[in-house]
Amino acid sequence: MVALRPSPLAEQAAALLEERIRAGRWPVGGKLPGEVALAKELGVGRSTVREALHTLAAAGMVRSRQGSGVLVTADRPAGDWAARLRRAEPAHVYEVRTVVEVQAARLAATRRTEADLAALDAALAARRAAGEGEGDDTAFVDADIALHTAVVAAAHNPVLDDLFAQFAPVLREQLVTLVGLFGLRAEDPNHGYGSHADLVRALRDGDPEAAGRALAAELEATRARLLDH
Structure with a gap:
């Protein structure tokens, strides 16, 4: 006792x-x-x-x-996951993010509805508008995450939704720092627009392999920058 x-x-x-x-x-x-x-x-x-x-x-x-x-139901409190993400190396977070989001994109390509496609088009347009704004990196990052959230939502898997929701606040903090650290928008204020447009196009075409490739390439490019820094 x-x-x-x-x-x-x-x-x-x-x-x-x-x-x-x-x-x-x-x-x-x-x-x-x-x-x-x-x-x-x-x-x-x-x-x-x-x-x-x-x-x-x-x-x-x-x-x-x-x-x-x-x-x-779990061997640690739920709040530990967000804390663990904040302590993790950004490159490690991106490795896990790639596993989650690439699979979500593949699922979304076969499950997306017309409403999902409209939401994706709107999110892509909002990301482009944020990139063409007055250089507000935070607004640009928020628009980027909103687009990725729309991709995950189009997979229609509530577990993926919840998992990405755990990632999103940490990703936002890291991305705001990374955009400024690497000067990603110095030469191209709409950094990454082409790959995101390719992703949305693949989802519209219902092509899971193309959707997965487009998202994997974009996330891998950021991970490579982190490893080289």
Whole structure:
């Protein structure tokens, strides 16, 4: 039995449970012991255990299922993913981004609807307009991410939507820095417009291979710059 200090017991109980989940004592997909067993193990009351489980549920680590008990759904809090992306090397982020977005583009080429195509055309036009503006890199990056978001949305896979939504804030921060660092818009204010236009054209044509190639080439060019810097 663990002796907990008399500070907020539920916070300490949640931290201990999280630590044991991370260590693999209760693997993802497995079930936690019942409240009585956990209370005995932690040396606290059942109400403290319930509060600790609520904390872990809010972090996306556990889920209560009627008749099945409390299941482990993740081995770390959901917020850790965004923090991990911010700590990662930008080139590593781009490698993972390529895996996610290239597959999304391939799916989008076969699943896009007329509404998706209209959204893609509008996003491409907005990106071009941002590039022709007064040199506002932040507005340009926002327009670029909006276009990529429209591509992922056209894949009609809610898991991809959620995954890219986790990437987007970190990508925005990195891209604003990179555009200025590499002077990407110094010679061409609409940097990358051609490859993005090719991507939208491939999606309109329903060509998954061309869509994947267009997006992979664009992302790889940025990754190569990062590695050479």
